[in-house]
Amino acid sequence: MTDTATVKLPEQLVVINVGLELFADTLREQQQAVTHVQWEPPAQGDAELLDMLDALL
Amino acid sequence: MPVRVMVRPREYHDSVRLMQLSERVRRESGVDEAILMMATENNKKILRASGVLTSEASAARADDLVVAVVAATEAQAEAAMTLATEQLAQRAASAGVRHAPRTLDSALAAAPESNLALISVPGLYAAREARRALEQGLHVLLFSDNVSLADELALKRLASSKGLLLMGPDCGTSILDGVALGFANSVARGPVGIVGASGTGIQEISVLLDRMGLGISHAIGTGGRDLKEAIGGITMLQGLQVLAADSATQLIVLTSKPPAASVARTVLEAAAWVGKPVLVNFLGADQLPAAQGSLHYAASLEETALTAGALLSASKQLPLLNPAAIAQLAGQLAGRLQRQQRYIRALYAGGTLCYEALLHLRSELDQVYANVADSEESRYDGQGRRPGHILLDMGDDAYTLNRAHPMIDPTLRMQRILQEAADPEVAVLVLDLVLGFGAHVDPASLLVETLRQARAEAQRGDRYLAVIATICGTDADSQGLSRQADILRQADVLVVNSNAEAARLAVAVIKSATATGG
Numbered sequence: 001m002t003d004t005a006t007v008k009l010p011e012q013l014v015v016i017n018v019g020l021e022l023f024a025d026t027l028r029e030q031q032q033a034v035t036h037v038q039w040e041p042p043a044q045g046d047a048e049l050l051d052m053l054d055a056l057l
Numbered sequence: 058m059p060v061r062v063m064v065r066p067r068e069y070h071d072s073v074r075l076m077q078l079s080e081r082v083r084r085e086s087g088v089d090e091a092i093l094m095m096a097t098e099n100n101k102k103i104l105r106a107s108g109v110l111t112s113e114a115s116a117a118r119a120d121d122l123v124v125a126v127v128a129a130t131e132a133q134a135e136a137a138m139t140l141a142t143e144q145l146a147q148r149a150a151s152a153g154v155r156h157a158p159r160t161l162d163s164a165l166a167a168a169p170e171s172n173l174a175l176i177s178v179p180g181l182y183a184a185r186e187a188r189r190a191l192e193q194g195l196h197v198l199l200f201s202d203n204v205s206l207a208d209e210l211a212l213k214r215l216a217s218s219k220g221l222l223l224m225g226p227d228c229g230t231s232i233l234d235g236v237a238l239g240f241a242n243s244v245a246r247g248p249v250g251i252v253g254a255s256g257t258g259i260q261e262i263s264v265l266l267d268r269m270g271l272g273i274s275h276a277i278g279t280g281g282r283d284l285k286e287a288i289g290g291i292t293m294l295q296g297l298q299v300l301a302a303d304s305a306t307q308l309i310v311l312t313s314k315p316p317a318a319s320v321a322r323t324v325l326e327a328a329a330w331v332g333k334p335v336l337v338n339f340l341g342a343d344q345l346p347a348a349q350g351s352l353h354y355a356a357s358l359e360e361t362a363l364t365a366g367a368l369l370s371a372s373k374q375l376p377l378l379n380p381a382a383i384a385q386l387a388g389q390l391a392g393r394l395q396r397q398q399r400y401i402r403a404l405y406a407g408g409t410l411c412y413e414a415l416l417h418l419r420s421e422l423d424q425v426y427a428n429v430a431d432s433e434e435s436r437y438d439g440q441g442r443r444p445g446h447i448l449l450d451m452g453d454d455a456y457t458l459n460r461a462h463p464m465i466d467p468t469l470r471m472q473r474i475l476q477e478a479a480d481p482e483v484a485v486l487v488l489d490l491v492l493g494f495g496a497h498v499d500p501a502s503l504l505v506e507t508l509r510q511a512r513a514e515a516q517r518g519d520r521y522l523a524v525i526a527t528i529c530g531t532d533a534d535s536q537g538l539s540r541q542a543d544i545l546r547q548a549d550v551l552v553v554n555s556n557a558e559a560a561r562l563a564v565a566v567i568k569s570a571t572a573t574g575g
Contacts, residue, residue: 003214003217003218004217004218004220004295005217005218005219005220006220006298006302007220007221007222007295007298007299008220009196009233009234009275009299009303010172010173010196013172013173013233013234013236014168014170014171014172014173015171015172015173015174015175015238016161016164016165016168016171016173016174016175016190016195017174017175017177018161018164018174018175018176018177018178018186018190019071019175019176019177019178019200019201020071020073020074020177020200021070021071021073021074022071022073022074022077022465022495023175023177023200023238023239023495026237026238026239026494026495027175027236027238029494029535030236030237030494032236033168035158035164035167035168035171036157036158037157037158037159037160037161037163037164038069038157038158038159039159039160039178039186040069040120040159041179041182
């Protein structure tokens, strides 16, 4: 079963964009607040290393 | 053929940005080839095949950027490289930040009032990012695909328990409070709320409503698998709840392909209790129930818009062609075809638009094949020549492995158009243009360039090529619906007023052509 809490949409959308710059562009075109994360594959893309890092966090 | 290659060390740009820049440099400087790529092993193969893998590029690391141009003159090459450099520098400038945050956590530290994360990282990393965002109390729009079903369920359960939306995975479109997220059109604000498992389904319905003077309150994307049994419609149910409680929403539209039976039951039960009219568009459902109480049904995207218009007394009609007008137009086009031209080739950027067209063609014609067909015998993956009517969703995974979606990078579709034009049995091309945020800056002009070549090819065989286009867009989109339509019409493209109309007209042309035996 899924626990559900009521969804409340924010009054004012403030976005963090993680990934394609294209999407940050489209938000800026709309004068929308957006923080773009310059995301790059972590740990040289090593999945096992990633898991280890996660366990540490 | 002057070749210039530059390696910019430790400079990362995402693949879509690089494709956009490549295309722009090519277009604006007129060079034969402009390639911007990260120097991964895979990309080095592509660079080698293009004759631009210099020893410097070969020695580059996967996190180095390679910029290569092949020009007709030194001056042109120089100009192209300058343009590329300027464009690459612009990104940092426009961001207004010298050092953009590199993680979600640091972004949140810099902007603690953030309330939504739009995530489009490769699938392998996407679930982690989404989980982190949800744990931090952010809603999530998850554009990434290649996220496992198990991860999707876990993420949606987490979201649900915290009263957050996880829109996705594989969700490219949402509109929240008038703000377009991902690929979406500029549509008016108004009383219709949409919850949809399909991006271009949401887009088409929203632009048709806009054309009728009806606006959108919110459009909530659920991701393509939300209505599978394993997921149970978690996000669609949340969307229903949000729109039920939203005072601006008077009519709720649910759009997707038919859900798993158990999920359909749950969703419809919830919809019946919402206390507002709910219009259900399960595209391709075998049988439509009769309208009952507050529940209404529509078979196609177009019918969804028309039904919503009727329920809300829309101020404007969709300027659709009546059957007589279709027959007349079809007759005119059919009259220009040769006897052996008997097939439709529909090449789509919008997956759901392709599917809507497939449903119509299948109901009216034999020998209909598609890469998105439900049945094995109707499936055609696009490889090799195949007689018959063919529909291709060019945004399907098979086509987008190493290329951006056709809404961003039209190259593969343009190539396919030329291929179809050379086929003497092809009578009609059907194409969709998707406008709006995230889409190409001027898809009509690009298309017209390719059609010129395509028509020349057909001319060599004394053939006329009928071309029908549907434009998913509005005049408020930056590309401008009317402007794009004019460009196409001037190139002898028949521009219709809905995707369903494009399918109807294409079928009518074939029927007219085969009836007269000409």
